Amino acid sequence: MDAIKTNGLxxxxxxxxxxxxxxxxVQTGEFFGFIGPNGAGKSTTIRTLLGMITPTAGNAxxxxxxIRRDRNAILQKVGYLPAEAIFYxxxxxxxxxxxxxxxxxxxxxxxxxxxxxxxxxxxxxxVEELSFGNRKKVAIVCALQHNPELLVLDEPTGGLDPLMQKxxxxxxxxxxHSGTTVFLSSHVLSEIQRNCMxxxxxxxxxxxxxxxxxxxxxxxxxxxxxxxxxKLDALQGVRDQTITDGGIRFLYNGExxxxxxxxxxxxxxxxxxxxxxxxxxxxxxxxxxxxxSENKFSDRVL
Amino acid sequence: xxVMVIYMTIVRHEWKQGRTAFLLWTAAIAxxxxxxxxxxxxxxxxxxxxxxxxxxxxxFTAAFGMDRLNFGTLVGYYSIECGNVLGLGxxxxxxxxxxxxxxxxxxxxxxxxxLTHPVSRVRIVTEKLVSVFLQITALNLVVYLVSIGSxxxxxxxxxxxxxxxxxxxxxxxQLELGGxxxxxxxxxxxxxxxxxxxxxxMLYVLNLIANITSSMQxxxxxxxxxxxxxxxxxxxxxxxxxHVCIGMLLCxxxxxxxxxxxxxxxxxx
Numbered sequence: 001m002d003a004i005k006t007n008g009l010x011x012x013x014x015x016x017x018x019x020x021x022x023x024x025x026v027q028t029g030e031f032f033g034f035i036g037p038n039g040a041g042k043s044t045t046i047r048t049l050l051g052m053i054t055p056t057a058g059n060a061x062x063x064x065x066x067i068r069r070d071r072n073a074i075l076q077k078v079g080y081l082p083a084e085a086i087f088y089x090x091x092x093x094x095x096x097x098x099x100x101x102x103x104x105x106x107x108x109x110x111x112x113x114x115x116x117x118x119x120x121x122x123x124x125x126x127v128e129e130l131s132f133g134n135r136k137k138v139a140i141v142c143a144l145q146h147n148p149e150l151l152v153l154d155e156p157t158g159g160l161d162p163l164m165q166k167x168x169x170x171x172x173x174x175x176x177h178s179g180t181t182v183f184l185s186s187h188v189l190s191e192i193q194r195n196c197m198x199x200x201x202x203x204x205x206x207x208x209x210x211x212x213x214x215x216x217x218x219x220x221x222x223x224x225x226x227x228x229x230x231k232l233d234a235l236q237g238v239r240d241q242t243i244t245d246g247g248i249r250f251l252y253n254g255e256x257x258x259x260x261x262x263x264x265x266x267x268x269x270x271x272x273x274x275x276x277x278x279x280x281x282x283x284x285x286x287x288x289x290x291x292x293s294e295n296k297f298s299d300r301v302l
Numbered sequence: 303x304x305v306m307v308i309y310m311t312i313v314r315h316e317w318k319q320g321r322t323a324f325l326l327w328t329a330a331i332a333x334x335x336x337x338x339x340x341x342x343x344x345x346x347x348x349x350x351x352x353x354x355x356x357x358x359x360x361x362f363t364a365a366f367g368m369d370r371l372n373f374g375t376l377v378g379y380y381s382i383e384c385g386n387v388l389g390l391g392x393x394x395x396x397x398x399x400x401x402x403x404x405x406x407x408x409x410x411x412x413x414x415x416x417l418t419h420p421v422s423r424v425r426i427v428t429e430k431l432v433s434v435f436l437q438i439t440a441l442n443l444v445v446y447l448v449s450i451g452s453x454x455x456x457x458x459x460x461x462x463x464x465x466x467x468x469x470x471x472x473x474x475x476q477l478e479l480g481g482x483x484x485x486x487x488x489x490x491x492x493x494x495x496x497x498x499x500x501x502x503x504m505l506y507v508l509n510l511i512a513n514i515t516s517s518m519q520x521x522x523x524x525x526x527x528x529x530x531x532x533x534x535x536x537x538x539x540x541x542x543x544x545h546v547c548i549g550m551l552l553c554x555x556x557x558x559x560x561x562x563x564x565x566x567x568x569x570x571x
Contacts, residue, residue, distance in 0.1 A: 052417050053568040075420035082418070086411040088319065102311040103419035142415075 001064050003028045003150050003181040004049065008058035011048050018044040019205040021058070026183055026198075028063070031176050033192035033199030033213065034185040035282060041205035042185040043083065046154055050080060062150065076104070079148035083155040085139035089128035093138055096127060100142040108145035115141045118167055133159035140168060150181045157191065169195060189282055193217070201285050209285050217281050221253040226263065227270040235262050240280070251276060312421070312429035313436065320399065320437055328441045331391040332448035338383045339452035342376060376453065377461040381468055381532025388445060388472050389530055393502040395441060396476035400434045400483035401498030404564055405490035413569045423565040427488075431557060434480050442473045467535050474546060475526040479505070481553030488563035491570070523548060 004026040011018035019041040026032045036042050047053045049060055051071035060067045062074045087096045097116075101108040116123060119137045127135065136159045143151060151172070157165045172195070176182050186192055192199050193213055200210035209216060227247035232238050237254025247270070252259060263271065372378040404427070407413035416426065446469045453460045483498050490497070509527035512518050522528035522545065529545040 050418050052414070053570075054566070072420045072422050075418060078418075080418040082414050084411065084414075087415060088410075088412055090319075099311065099315055100415075100419065103416075103421055 001028055004062055006060040009048060009055055009060050010057040011044055011053060012056045017205045022207055024200055024207060028181055029179060030198060031182045031196050033196035035189060035192055035199055036202035037187050040202045042202060043154055046152055046185060077149040079143035079151045081139050081143040081153045081156050085135040087127045087138060091127050093121060093125055094123040096138055097141055104146050106146055112141055112145040115144055136160055152183045154185045217275060221251045221276055223274045223276045224252050225249045225272045226268055228266060228268040230266045251280060310429060312426060313433050316430060316433035324437055327395040328444050331388060332445045334387045335384045335445060335449050336452040339456060342379055343456050346374060376458045377464045377536055381536055385468060385532045390506060392472050392476045393479055394499060396438050396480040397483045397498035397502040398495060399437050400480040401487050401494035403430045403434055403484060404487040405494055408491045408570060409493045417569050427561050427564050431484060434484055438476045438480055464536050467541060468532060471530040471535060471541050474549060475530050478526040478549040478553040481556035485556030485559035488560040
């Protein structure tokens with residue numbers, strides 16, 4: 001059974017765009033990445049899946065349960081970590097965790113204690129005294145303490161220091177190994193690349209690519225770094241050039257023969273050819289989509 | 303029943319959240335009422351002159367029903383002095399408590415926390431409605447007990463029937479305002495303090511206008527302060543059933559609107 005399945009899911013806020021015709025499948029047990037910049041529609045997708053907002057069109061199911069009809073049953077299986085961790089300011093951390101457990105009609109005290117220990121969270125402090133990072137920790141415990149089948153994480157590492165980020169991802173990997181499905185929405189591509197099996201890229205409310213992270217990273221473009229006296233003026237397919245100390249870095253998606261021909265006429269001290277990282281791929285997808293939009297626009301004008 | 307009590311998580315949560323406001327409002331209203339009652343023995347002797355003075359203040363006299371009540375008796379004094387304290391104070395508290403009950407989660411951005419737990423929207427509305435009801439009821443019980451206690455302390459004979467009717471009328475008025483404001487709360491995304499205070503004050507003033515101007519009597523059908531009129535209650539020895547029924551219908555309409563709106567509403571933040 002799919003953990004998440006959306007079918008033409010659309011949400012518009014009046015005239016403004018939210019998400020459009022979203023088709024997405026996350027299999028049970030997957031560690032799935034959802035990539036896009038701020039305002040692309042990531043949070044709208046999550047809020048629609050969790051029943052906070054009603055879709056304008058289309059439908060979606062979580063573990064086969066309809067998001068409109070079976071909202072409670074879905075939320076019973078889900079742990080949600082919001083981008084902004086906001087709680088009742090006068091409450092103590094201990095009381096927030098208890099409230100969250102009570103709303104689920106369950107006792108999570110044991111698991112909460114383990115998580116608080118690992119995340120070094122002080123239970124006796126009031127929410128209003130906590131930093132953003134510590135409030136995020138409270139949200140992490142709320143999302144994890146009831147051992148959900150599906151974890152929905154919206155920009156989870158904002159505010160966490162690098163050590164806590166490492167601990168957090170260690171916990172996520174443990175949960176994933178024990179069968180939890182993880183839906184990780186982020187604009188930090190390295191998080192997706194390090195942890196996810198598959199990922200979808202969202203732009204302007206539409207999915208523009210969805211595949212295995214390895215496959216998404218594979219494009220014709222290569223990251224080339226050359227040290228020496230190199231001139232690339234005659235070469236086609238060069239972009240994102242950076243002059244480094246004694247060399248040059250660039251993305252190349254032209255003919256390899258042409259590159260070798262140009263380099264052979266230069267004085268090359270060192271050369272490396274690598275796969276571009278996901279950040280570069282992400283920009284590549286965005287640029288490709290932008291070009292498509294521009295072409296459509298100019299066709300319409302003509 | 304036991305299950306209901308155990309799982310009234312939101313009611314318990316709301317009680318803790320609203321405890322400070324509840325204690326402050328209850329202390330203020332009950333304290334003022336007690337002071338008014340304690341002043342009665344001292345003022346009783348001078349009441350004849352005071353009654354004459356109040357009776358000759360024209361529209362002002364009619365607005366507060368002072369032309370139909372005897373200030374020299376505890377019931378006459380209590381229905382005007384204390385009635386206004388409980389009337390306005392209780393109305394403001396009920397309106398503020400109810401108008402913020404549903405919308406405060408969005409205003410304070412805690413809605414995302416609450417609504418991503420397996421709690422249906424119907425249950426949220428129901429438990430929040432129960433919270434409003436309990437808080438208004440608790441305030442009225444404390445105020446009633448303090449009033450009765452104060453009357454016992456000053457050694458006056460307590461006019462039970464009139465006092466009970468007066469307190470019951472103010473309680474119903476607060477429930478009506480609470481129901482209407484609860485419905486409005488489902489519509490709002492930001493705080494509704496201004497709306498709540500405005501509605502309570504407007505309805506109070508409408509009753510004063512209806513008392514002063516005979517051509518504006520129809521306003522009595524709109525404002526719940528109409529069936530809290532101390533002079534009328536003391537004179538008739540009962541509440542105006544027609545006004546109360548309309549009030550309770552408005553209360554029910556507000557409650558139904560709250561369920562209808564909140565269960566379909568897109569929640570942001």
